[in-house]
Amino acid sequence: MHFDRKNYSDKILIDLYEALLRPRMIEEKMLILLRQGKISKWFSGIGQEAISIGCTYPLQDDEYILPMHRNLGVFTTRKIPYSRLFAQFQGKLSGFSNGRDRSFHFGTNDYHIVGMISHLGPQLAVADGIALANMLKKEKKATLVFTGDGGASEGDFHEALNVAAVWDLPVIFVVENNGYGLSTPSNEQFKFKSFVDKGPGYGIDAVKIDGNNVLEVYDTIRQLAENVRKNPRPVLVEAMTFRMRGHEEASGTKYVPTELMEKWAKKDPLQNYEAYLLKEKVLDEATIKKIRKAIQNDIERGLEKAYAEEMPKASTATEIADMYAPFEQKVVQPQSEGKNKKRYVDAISDGLKQSLEKYPELVIMGQDIAEYGGVFKITEGFVETFGKERIRNTPLCESAIIGIGLGMSIKKQKSVVEMQFADFVTCGFNQIVNNLAKSHYRWGQNADVVVRMPTGAGVAAGPFHSQSNEAWFFHTPGLKIVYPSNPADAKGLLCAAIEDPNPVIYFEHKFLYRSLTDDIHDDYYTTEIGKAKLVAAGENLSIITYGMGVHWAREVMESMPELSADILDLRSLLPWDKEAVAETVKKTSRVLVLHEDCMTGGIGGEISAWISEHCFEHLDAPVMREASLDTAVPFSPPLEQNFLPKGRLQQKIKDLVEF
CATH class of the missing domain: 3.40.50.920 (Rossmann fold)
Structure with missing residues (x-):
């Protein structure tokens, strides 16, 4: 392994070494605790630490990183207190998910990290949303998101890269190519030779790096981050590496040929980098011992504090309440008596328009909603009034756009996402029921997203443009669902849904669009959600x-x-x-x-x-x-x-x- 220090100081080299050593030593301790039954599961990143460290170290502290299973180094490099990390692994309240989710399935805005969910792919679009919010706020920031070679087989990978390319979003997509998706080798996952081959297809730059070489990772990401801050656009990075332990510890590694394990053991990122620093006299054995001792003390203190904490005491009231971000709706009455006859479709348009005026942070996204005005013409003329930054045509990618809504919410922006027909929400179902709905419960992050759902039969549109699918979401805690039957409620409930910081599924019946007219207030107003x-x-x-x-x-x-x-x-x-x-x-x-x-x-x-x-x-x-x-x-x-x-x-x- 060849290390090129370029002009980096000894301090940077030593800092990178210590950053590499911390997750390795924590993992070695966690594997012991796993065997002792003191933690329930562990996804090992041994052998892949250089990617986490090299990607995190050059980013600014307020730039978001979206890690995966094997990115403990992201959390340690961001200097999260070990006691909180260990409490998280043990399911205790001082962790980041109040005992409700495990390992790295959490986020923390304090440290600008957004963890994964088990479905792997959805976080890529969340990164797009964070990057879009940065651009809209004129903040010159990079966002970095990880995926694996296996996870990149999911459709979310394509959708997120495609939208990022079309919208020139400053996202660094890092594929940790460790050769296996659990036990399935790369040749059974994809036919292409390298992920960098995908870049030109999306119209984006792509680079391949040695993911075990911490200096190469650091230098590459530093340059890319500086570049995309100045010239916003996505970049695809393929980091070649290997997983030296099982997908998780119970899986083992029997499916991996012995010679492959032996080959990659020689490329251990920590051992090779340590040997290089010793050779260059940047480090000596005494300094290594001193660093190790300090890390060991940090680990023991963190464990001691985490062990001292009791397991959480369950409170049904708290559990139910925490499915939603705290919000007490104050019904807004119209300021004047002015009323006009308006169709159901016009009432919805009114609600959107007045909400855009009320909330400058609100963005509307959907297929054909900009110049065309949407297939039902609800957003006709919006582009001329609010501009294309806020009225955004999207590619055909329901999953990505809903995930982008969550990413924008992390940056305190509101979004309305239009499904062209409610039937098409199936393509974004996972983002709604597993990401939007569970986000606040899992780590306290609200999802300030309204999903508009043109629904219902009676217009001879057949099986795929007529379904009533509200029951799919009715079963999902964390969501709110509204379904107006008349123009007055259509406007009032839509304005209320946008006002609410929680995810709201808003059903609007297509048959009623132009068949129903009512006198409704011209002013902005809201209708109480939850009131019949x-x-x-x-x-x-x-x-x-x-x-x-x-x-x-x-x-x-x-x-x-x-x-x-x-x-x-x-x-x-x-x-x-x-x-x-x-x-x-x-x-x-x-x-x-x-x-x-x-x-x-x-x-x-x-x-x-x-x-x-x-x-x-x-x-x-x-x-x-x-x-x-x-x-x-x-x-x-x-x-x-x-x-x-x-x-x-x-x-x-x-x-x-x-x-």
């Missing part, structure tokens, strides 16, 4: 519904003048208004839960179960449900109308009243 509204009062039954269900219920009840019903518009699905539901149940004693989503697994099942458990003594009949068929949404109008519940609603009401 009684839109009709009656005596014979209660219809609990939302979205199109509100209009079906009203229409059908008008055709049955002999009966009257409470029609309760939930408006918010997560949280939903249990108090309003209980009140209408007690009043009529007969309940029908109606929704456009399919019957099985729909939200109606949960509401019905809650009523049966909490309001049973007030019921004079079983809680009934009406919903769409348990099929995909058909294209042909007669088939679609048969799929939807409206045609079955009158008979269901009769069955309930006559029970």
Whole structure:
């Protein structure tokens, strides 16, 4: 291994040595503790330390790094107190995730680190979001994110690099190529010879470095970081290295040929660098012993403090509350009485426009939303008013754009992400349910992101442009879900969703866009999230519904003048208004839960179960449900109308009243 010190001082060389030694000595201790059962799992980075150190050391302290399993050196180089690191590994409260996540699955804004989730790829887009926020704030900063050769097989890798290239984001993408994804060798992961071959395909620079040579890594990253700060653009770095232990300790390394292990053992980054410094007389044995002794003392003190801390005492109230960033909504009333007739689609446009005016840090992202104005023309004219920095056309990459929203939130910026159709959210599902939803619970970072979801059937759009998929998210703690049924709520709930610092999924029914008009306030205002509204009062039954269900219920009840019903518009699905539901149940004693989503697994099942458990003594009949068929949404109008519940609603009401 050839080391070129260039003009770097002895101090820098010794600092890099100590930085290399710290994660190695911690790991050696952790492996002992693992065998003793004092920690539950360990992902070893032995043999790869030079990458973490060489990448972290040249970055500025306030530049974000997004590490992976084998990047302990990032945390130690950023000088995180060992007691907190060790407490994190032991699941204690003074760690960074309050015992809720393990190893490096956490972030800390104090040290400008954002840890991974187990799905590996999503953090690449989060890095894009941090870099975008830096650019929008005119901050000349680099962002560095790690992935592995195995993780780079995920679609998130492509999406993140592609967006970074198109938007010229100052992100350094570091691929730690250690030859294996768990036990799968590179030749079974990809066909190309080198990751640098990918750079030209994305229109970005790519370099390959010896990931075991700490001076080469340091020098390369230092130059790249200086360059992208001045000339913002992404860079791909392939760091060649090898994993000397299992993917995690339980995996072992039996699948690795012996000769390969022996070859890479000779390239140990610590041993080779130490030998070089001794040879150059930058270090001597006495200094090495002194450094080792100091590190050993730091480790023992950190462990002593971590061991002294008790395991966390569980509090159900705290656990539930911490799924969300603290926020007490103060409903904003309009400042004047001015009203105008506006369509549902115009109300949404109004809410977006006025929120952009209210929050200069708000950015809207989506496919075709800029000059074209979106496929439903909701953002038409926005570019002329707010500019392309804030009204951003995106490539076809739902996962990356949602992840970018989280990255922007880390930098205290708001974002609204438009899914062109709610059906397409499947391509970004992981980012929503595992990144946005769990971020605050895991490490206290809110996700200030609204995902707009044009939803629903009735327009003969077929199976992939008509689905009602709110139940997918209803099951996910950490999200909020709103679903307005009318123009006034469409504006008020959208403004409230943008105001809320938590992730909100905002459903807007396509059929209502231009078919529904109402008098709504011209001024900015918000509607309370979590509060239902009684839109009709009656005596014979209660219809609990939302979205199109509100209009079906009203229409059908008008055709049955002999009966009257409470029609309760939930408006918010997560949280939903249990108090309003209980009140209408007690009043009529007969309940029908109606929704456009399919019957099985729909939200109606949960509401019905809650009523049966909490309001049973007030019921004079079983809680009934009406919903769409348990099929995909058909294209042909007669088939679609048969799929939807409206045609079955009158008979269901009769069955309930006559029970």
